[in-house]
Amino acid sequence: MRISTNQFFNTSMNNIQENQQKLAQTQEQLSSGKKLLRPSDNPTDMNRAIRLTEELASVSQYQRNNTMLTTALERQDAVLQSIETAMDSAYQLTLQGNSGIMTDTDRKILAEEMTQIREQVFSLMNSRDGEGNYMFSGSDTSKQPFIYQSNATVNQYQYQGNDDVNQIRVSESVNLQSVDNGKQLFSTQTAVNMDVSAAEGSAISKLQITDQTTFNNYHQANYSATQPFQNQFQLSVVDNGGQDQLVLESPPGSGINMLPTTVYNTTNGNQVSVNGISIDVEQGLSAGNNSTFSLQAPQQRNILESLNDVINLFNTDNPDGTTLQQGIENAMSEMTKGQERISIARASTGSRLSSAERYFDNAFQQRITAQTELSTIQDVDFAAASSRLVQQETALNAAFASFGKVANLSLFNYI
């Protein structure tokens, strides 16, 4: 083929430029350490790289969340542990006070000690986190969760927070519960009672629970929240073949007498007991007289109430032996329930902590995997790139050298 002079120059310049372009590209990769410099370098990898960067950012955030959660749960566990220890000693002291050889003074000393414990537990239950927010008041963290109301008749230690618990996100799809609320942690459903005030009629002079455990079992088995009628008792005097007899029915009119056949004693009245309830029947009743009373709805009480009950009992001068013993036993059963509740909460805190740790490790693994993949996608292989650089350099040198040689050839040099 015929070659024109310009063609020769153009071809040489094109080749040199192409070599220079390749060399510049390799040099850019080497100096930046990245082979994925712009989307066109590999659109698919770029897409993946963007998603991986996003994943890395999310995963780091999950880890930060996780650290936060772990701190909160560890703080909760520490508080619960302190309360547990305090409750243990309170239990010991209560047990000590149950002894028959204790004098009023001895009990008052115990009461003093238990007051200290109550205050300690009260303060622990109102713990604040590092931010100064109350830990156990649900989502209303600016409000002190437990307050003492001296004028309250039933529960003097009242929970004022709400039922909310917060979740913290530890992975794309998993939220773990952060600290519990005070209601979950410290309230136990105990203290069931008879509604004495609701007793209608005048057949009963005294109604009391003498065996709380038996009564609690009965209450749990028979209380109906939806049908108040089922919770009613009726004590009546009936004429059974000329003889007055006491009949206790629940619900009234059921026809089943809960008492053994008891003849009514008109002059002295009777004392009957059933399911832990002791009833003193008035004297001088006649057939047709009756009284009704009902089971109270179960109450939620917290551990401070139980401690307070014991302190009040121990502070009483010349207590009635039975009342004291019964009161102490009730309080101990409540304290045991409260401690159970705290143990369960600690176990749950622990399991959440270990879940959190697991998710932290997962996130760590995920991060490493993502980083490795990202590096594979966008980081340059220095060895390969360096050898490519040398290769391209050689090619460019050759192009320069050959150009110089050939450009000098001209017929005009010879004529």
Next chain:
Amino acid sequence: MAITSDLLSIANSGLRAQRELLQTTGNNIANVNTDGYSRQRTSHQAEILGGVGASDTSRIVDRFAQTQLRRDTTTLAAESALNQNLTVLDNIIAADNNNIGTDISRMYAALDSAVDQPSSIVPRQVFMNEANAMLDSAKGLHEYLSNQAKEVNTQFLGLQDQANDLISSIASLNSNIRISGGNDQQQAKANLMDQRDLAVSELAKLMEIEVRQEPDGTSMISMSNGHSLVLAQGDFNVLTTASSSDLQRLEMTLVKSGGNSYQIPIKQQSVGGMMGSLVEYRDNVLGVTSRKLGQLTLAMTEEMNQQNQVGMDLDGDLGGTLFSRQPLNVLNNYSNQGRNILSAELTSGMHARYPEADFKIDITGVSASDGVNPTTIDVQITLVNADGSHALNQNGDPMVESFSGLAINSSGEVSIQSVHGLTFGFAASADASQTDADLIQDYHVGDSFLVQPMLEGPRLLSLTTQRAEDVALAMPIRVDEGAANSNQAQVYAVDVTNTALASEHNLTASAFDASSGSPGLVDRQNIPAGVNPATVVAPLVEDPANPGNWIDGVPRGVVFTATDEYHVVNKQGQVLATVTGSKQLDNLLGQASISYIHATANANAPTNLDGSNWAAPQPLPQMSNDFPGYDISIQGNPAAGDTFTITFNQNGFSDNANGLKLSQLQQSNTVRLGVNDTNSQQNLMSAQAAFAQMVSDVGQKTAVSNMSLETAEIMYQQSENWRDSVSGVNLDEEASQLIKFQQAYAASAKIISTAQNLFDTILGAVR
């Protein structure tokens, strides 16, 4: 006797011929570096009676090589112009300061920190700042893209001027070529043709052209779509452009120079060459990329708005929007006859349906009012791609929605709701009678409008608030378990779907209420001061225990009567509905499928608000489907008597339940992927995936362009080689010619001296 040339005249003609040859060779050497120069050759013929005849100088040109080179010039110019622009965009789009994906990540990370400490103000503030930074990046990139589009249009106009200049100079060169042709002007003609060809190849860079060679050496030029540019007799046409109703586009026409005898509209895309590639870059790269950017930012921010609106902020108020949007621009076609009658808005909550496309709205029919019935119009809404073509659905059909018989109202706008996530409003008649003939002047068949929501994109957005408290991380409702609950069942999900407050006391939207000053749930016992109880409208439910009577219809709790049986109750504890045999305790209120109605104004308003039953309003106006706007789900085995009370989340400052839902939107699929207008997850992707896709789309286009450019370069080099190998000057060749002609010249001169010798010899012989 025949006249024969004598030796002297033969020698003379030889000398002249060699001089001419040397002249041509010299010209070739001199023009070795002249652009577009084709080497020339001078040829002679022997005279019949001896001696050498007249010379003929012509260019050595292969017409096929020339045509091929011209085509490849067009391709190369187009590809390199496109590549040049794409390379710039390719470098910019993934640059750190434009990486909206990273910004989105940072925003959500900040949100997560705020969710971890919902009552702290600092992480909330950081989130607001990051959200603002994300908007700024999106706006920055959007501005860059739209400035590029403007820049491209300016470049296009520059190239068009250049093309018009070239067209006119080709026409005038043609004229000169036609009149030059005499023997003495042969070289001049060849040079003129070279110049003409150079101009043609310059024009070929700008646009795709066809060239027809005429026998007289002139060239007729036409566009690839057949329209003539350079005609015979020195006539030519030029291109003009005017702005169109679409701000990013131009209307192009072909007109006869020096007069407006005709105007032919030309599609910008059909021009080809550098001009065509600019249009392609503007429409298919800039247009598509900025629409994708707009789509992902608009969809993402709308989704976050929706979630924030069903939450409660740190002030204890119901959440508002985080991002506010300006109304969309409606572009009137410049040939419209009516006034501005159309408004358009993105429909709230329809973010998953926002398409990448533009909307073209045509008035296809207007039927004038007959004095009784109002004026009605027919409307057609078409989805249009970035390059102006119709968007096609999965079956390959254009996506067109038609609405007919739309009655124009006198009291307010008439709207078409939610066409692919857009709501259109048609202006009301100026005249209350609706029968005014003036109305007809506003609506004209053939008027059309263009709405480009995604192209406007991030420009429309700004933060609604700078106050960190306004991030609604808490749920507006809370469920409290009854004090006597068995604790065997817990609430595991509270969903709030609607907290919309309708106009004052008209509680048709949700059970949330702000009429008493601070937000809460509708409470009929809590009538704000100064409001006549008889005028308070409230949600009601027919009392199941006492049919025909109506009780307070705001569900405020659930009471279990068995593990799988419960009542939905109102605040007074009245049973609204009873569900039996519930297998799954999810969405307890929804399962009850209560029919809520509301008492409307005056006549139907209840008269007794003290808690006793209300008179039945007639007819029964239904509450919205979404009423009351919340629901609860329970897990475990509830015991009879377990109660779950729903209250407004008063003081729930540290609640983060809505924040968690906000944070999960990062992975939520919200951006419509394809043309299919289904809400299925397969057709949606997350905002960050959409961003990644947008970037890799530019990358893909650049990568393809890189390859095309390389191919075009090789093709160009080959055809240039072909042309050069035919028409290019080779100095070595010319050097040898130089020697050859020089020797011939010397030889011709020798003939003269020989003739002289002969003559002297004869003279000597006679002497």
